[in-house]
Amino acid sequence: MLEFTPLSGPYVPQGTSGDEKADVRIEQPKALAYLLEIDQVRVLLDCGAPESFDFSGMQAPPGEGELIGLLPDVLARIAPTIDLVLLTHASVANMGFYAYARARLGLMCPAYATLPVQTMGRLGMLEARRTLAEEVDLKADNPYCVPTETEIDDAFESIRAVRYMQPTALDGKCAGLVLSAYGAGHSLGGTVWKLRSPSVGTIVMAIDWNHNRERHIDGTALLATAGEQRGDAVGRPDVLITSIERGLLVNARRKECDAALLDMINRTLVGGHSVLIPVDSAPRLLELLVLLDQHWAFAYQHMRFPLCLVSHTGQEFVERARTFMEWTTKNWATQLLSDKGKKKGRTATLQSPLDFGSLRFYSSMEALRSSLAPSQAKVVLATPPTLACGASQHMLNEMLADPDALVLLTSRSEPGSLTRSLFERWNSAQSEPGSWRAGRVGIPVSVGGHMSYTVRRRVRLAGEELRAYVERTRAANEAQERERTHMERSQRKLEADVDDSSDSDSSSDGGADDDGEDTLHASTRGLAPERLGNEGAALSFDIYLRGSASRMQPSFGAADGEYGAGVRYRMFPFAERKRKVDCYGEAIDTSRWLSRRRKMEAEQEAKLDPEARAPRTRRSAPAPEPPSKYVTEQVTTAIRCRIAFIDMQGLSDGRAVKTLLPQLQPRRLVMVNGDTATDADMVETLSSVRSLQGEIHAVPVGATIRIGALTNAYNVRLGDSLMSALRWSSIEGYNVVHLHGITQGSDGDEVLTLVGAPEDSAASDSQRVPGTLYIGDLKLSSLKSTLSRKHNMRADFAGEGVLVCGGDMGSAEPMRNITVTKEGTGRIVIEGNLGLSLSHVRDSVHALYAQVDK
DSSP: OEEEEEESSOSOBSSOSSSOHHHHHTSOOOOSEEEEEETTEEEEEOOOOOTTOBOTTBOOOSSOSTTOSOHHHHHHHHGGGOOEEEOOOSSHHHHTTHHHHHHHSOOOSOEEEEHHHHHHHHHHHHHHHHHHHTTSOTTSSOSBOOOOHHHHHHHHHTSEEEOBTOOEEOOGGGTTOEEEEEEOSSSTTOEEEEEEETTTEEEEEEOSOOOSOOSSSOOOSSSOOTTSOGGGSOOOOSEEEEEOTTTTOBOOOHHHHHHHHHHHHHHHHHTTOOEEEEOOSSTTHHHHHHHHHHHHHHHOTTOOSOEEEEOSSHHHHHHHHHTTGGGSOHHHHHHHHHHHHHOOSTTOOOOOTTOOTTEEEESSHHHHHHHSOTTSOOEEEESOTTOSSHHHHHHHHHHTTOTTOEEEESSOOSTTSHHHHHHHHHHHHSSSTTGGGBTOOOOOBOOOSEEEEEEEEEEEOOTHHHHHHHHHHHHHHHHHHHHHHHHHHHHHHHHHHHHHHHHHTTSSOGGGHHHHHHHHHHHHTTOOHHHHGGGGGGOOOSSOOOGGGGGOOOSTTTTOSGGGOOOOOOOOOOOOOOOOEETTEEOOOHHHHHHHHHHHHHHHHHHHOHHHHHHHHHHHSOOOOOOEEEEEEEEEEEOOSEEEEOOOOOOOOHHHHHHHHHHHOOSEEEEESOOHHHHHHHHHHHHTOTTOOSEEEEEOTTOOEEESTTOOOOOEEEOHHHHHHOOOEEETTEEEOOOOEEEEOOTTOSSEEEEEOOHHHHHTOTTOOOSEEEESOOOHHHHHHHHHHHSOEEEEEOSTTEEEEEEESSOOSOOOOEEEEEOSTTOEEEEOOSSHHHHHHHHHHHHTSEEEEO
């Protein structure tokens, strides 16, 4: 049985930054994660987060239960019970919460993703954290679910990378499941997951896919194209889970979108003004960079207008993308091979499509401002796409005051974000509002009006705040130094005690320890009153002497004190560090030699090249950051710049979904992320398709559906007597057998034992049908190859569904015709004369099935 639940609350914040609140509130929420329960195995598909990483402003779905609530609350309850995590894309909406859940909520189960998703997802998370850390104090108590950089690195290093069409047999509690990854389009390394279960069948999970081939990646592998083999496609699944959030949209043609985007940019640059394009840090950035770099190489060969990318991890992202050429479109591989054949000289270099010779990288807005004048016309791609913080928001503040500047939106972004507010204003200002849904490309407009949004920044301390900070820091450092000194002193005492204990094992003074200590106390109570005054009776010593040493009288002051017992003076504590010696001699401290070796190598390198050593030394010790504080203010400003929107998300529209899903012919279809109108339209359309006569479900967020509720699968242990009596048959990698048995075990046992049923119980089973059950699907092409390989028998096709066979392969004699015909589902007809050939054909047909005795 399969249970499926879209997790997390609505993707709609309670408070919005725009004026169009009514449209935002009715928008259908988008799930950030999906939970599959296959019999006794829990699988988490994706683990996303909003771009702000703030779940506090989201509404929880109504109802009560373990799976009802916001994603952090739900995962805090169920994370230890999850057995497998599958990640589809490298965006924050698909995997932004995974590192936090692994580090803080106990999501320690195995996770799988493709290598580009693993690498680009890590860079995207680092970009999001560094951007947010510049404006929010992440060390203090805050509602942001943001992990540290160390937690991000540890989480993504633990992900197990897979390749496309690589079957992976899972182990542990997931034993019996086979996992395969297929291309999804939309992003580099984007994945359609195929999970094969013995009880449920084949489950295909396709979230955010694109069937069209783009500049840097091919389309999805859900269906085989003309240039691919049928085995490269997913095939007909038993359960298909797919997203339909764009079910009522029609995408504009890619050529029209590209032409409109480049025309808007060119007009703005020629007019002497700048263009701002808010982008994400990984999934769709590569497609835009390829498009713009090709245009710059063709139109602006003399680099009149800078093309800039402002991102903390932008340069590393491009460098890593160059190492994933095998994951990009096949056209690039063909192009590189053809160029390699033309350039055979030693000085010839291959030009990769990801070299981006026209692109400039900047890690911050300060670096951009120091390099380029604010008045210079340029194109700036800045993160994040929501305009809520970071470089994109800082650049927006400069663009809003320029009437001829252009803010070019390539996605609608999250509901309630600044990008969504600008998009709604642009849509309302069009001559036909909503025309973008019908596949039309809009025009840039000046929306006018005012806009309020929150600006957060970090400012340096000054005046009284700076002096108070310095005092607190000095007091904290002094307390830390005192604590460190105390710990070192305690450690020295502990090491001295350990050394003394090891030495006393072989000596005969151990039995006198108690006597020595008692003698010390007795001899020091009230001693030397003329020196100690009235405090002599309460005197205590830091170090107690052990053994006969306590009874030894010093020469100085030996006759002083009461009754001539002598005086013991307080001494400064000293712990003698003894050398460690074993049966092989003195132990050598290797760390001392290694540190000396490193020091010698560093000195030698500095002598050889002192100029190269100096800059690296300066980089290894970064300057401390000046003391600062975080401030938040609400800004209201006029919108004077132009706004434009061109959909560059790279997702399939409703027309493609309605066309491709019937071709997949899934036995059961599960649709997610659709609003009420989209769900109703898709269910009505697909229900009328003849090839989709199975179950069709449209699941809202928080709801749970059960597929195959009449069939349950359990894990049992086969008894020894039953195991030895079974005859197994192999089919498609599985071993199957039909048996009658009963379970034994107590209620506390996790796995029950299955033993053979008693004879009276088996005899009373009136519904048992004697005979043999044949499992499988006969392919006449497989039968033909089997006859040729095992029996050297000729076989040819004679029309659809008929195989004529008989006679030897090398014989010139006419064939003794034996026909094998497929008639309907599960019916095979073999016709021919009695003889050895008929027997061979019949045995070969039986061998292609799994035979199970009933």
